Amino acid sequence: MNGKLYDKALALINRGASPGDVYPLLLEAMDAGDYRAHYALGTWYLYGRHIKVSNKKAVSLFRQAAENDVAEAAFDLAVCYEKGEGVRKDLSKAAAFYLRALRCGDESAAEELRRMFYWGFGVEKNRMIASEFAAFEKPGPEKPGRR
Template sequence: MAKGDKLYFKALKEASKNTEIGDSNALELLQKAIDKNNSKAQYALATWYLYGKTVKKDYKVAVELLLDSSVQNNELACFDLAVCYENGFGVKKNTKKAFLFYSKAILLGEKQSIYEVGRCYYYGIGVNKNLELASVYFDIARLYGIET
């Protein structure tokens, strides 16, 4: 178990009981886990800000937390950060950064990113269009049961 995991799990349990915005107990627990550099807690809080769960939706705060978590190699944070960069959620739209974060997410084991990198190669999103590489990524994605 990583530092802060107990606080992280306790925060998630509290949040599942009460989804009201401003549920300070769950938020306080999550913040304590983040203070212990827990990347899962950082990612969880980032998603709360992305979707307005327990806190008011705030893409900029979400991106800051995703960046912190991605530095600690959280594959889900890398994926969501890629989505933010691709769509301009909380950051200036930057398809090159989106491609890089999808690629990092793959290397960390996030499977959906395999399809996303293939899509980037297929359409030339943040990278030069390359149908051959797109096909390779789509084939691998299908091996993992990801619809292409």
């Protein structure tokens, strides 16, 4: 995968380029196999940024990116399954995609998995497994007097 087209699109959007200039680059990047572009366009469709909202198109693009290990896409797809946006609500699929997001490097998915196992949302309730996901949480600043 050559990420130059996606990187160029990202640089343009960060410099305030018009979505009309960036959209064709994202399409080219998608055609070139850069699944980050799938994710980027998926967010445009999900949130109506620069394009008409279409949750179904967003889900389709997220799924393609998630299946190719784009962590953010797996996380957002999990949220779609959890909320029933663009897909039928399915908490077990949400948990599976949160796990995929975590496996791909999105540590914020650990908190979602902890919550799902703690309460038994889409998975069998298991507080012991839930506690294992707490290990991924970033430690906060040390409290005074504690070591």
